[in-house]
Amino acid sequence: MPPFTESGYLPPGIWAMSWVDFWERYGYNSRRANLLSGLTFALKLLVRSNCQTIYIGGSFITNKERPNDIDGCFDGMGIDIGMLDPVFQDIDEQHARFGCELRVDFMSAFQSFLQKNRDGEPIGIVEIDLGNFDITR
Template sequence: MIPKLIPLPGSPWPVLPPGIHMADLSDVSAAFATNPWRRELHDGLVDACGRLRRAGCPTVYLDGSFISGKPKPGDFDACWDPNGVDPAKLDGVFLRFENGRAAQKAAFKGEFFPSSMLCSDVGATFVEFFQQDRFTGKQKGIIAISLTADPLLSGKVQP
């Protein structure tokens, strides 16, 4: 379940309360795919999650203005758990970080990083970094999506 967004003093829009909140893609759609642009972003997320699931990825962590109260987010940010991922089945676009992750944005309208990868700007893994508000440095929440159990993917993706 996705909790209600909360104000964070110093941040321009409401965010999720601190913590990692489990949700499925349908929950994400209901909470955040609330207009045509946000639905496009969600469609890209679903496509990417399907590709990651086929490679054996168990979990995606969702962050960015897409899961905030920002009226028109530019994209979404996500990181994926590399445990169990078969490199031979992983779409190479998930490992392309050049040009501001242009290939990922073109494919999915969002950005993806391995969750255990170190974000050199802050000295933390991406799953840790995503839990900090970029405007205030204070803790905020992110969403974890179990790809192996997601009902939306179960109907669309072959194991």
């Protein structure tokens, strides 16, 4: 994983990480660990619906000490819609339950959105393969 740029972002691109490595790099204070706990619960629900990949962007993957939430999306291909928890249709409910906003992404539209900062400049995002995510922990 590359270091942050001078402006505090990941360099442009999609950077693959394991869940364990993601937690170790980004869960370094109590606020971040609390947000990651909420994301863990959301990921357990996504894995049950056969979700294989999530993408995380926004302030959580910057050098910001106390991000407000976690922004991301999950690959909609292969998802068992019948098993997908209804919470993933309501961003406000996700934010209340998990402290994160995870949108279903088809055709990489939201991935592209996450790869730009507020000024439209290209930035990096993190890809996490959920194939080995342990839903029992």
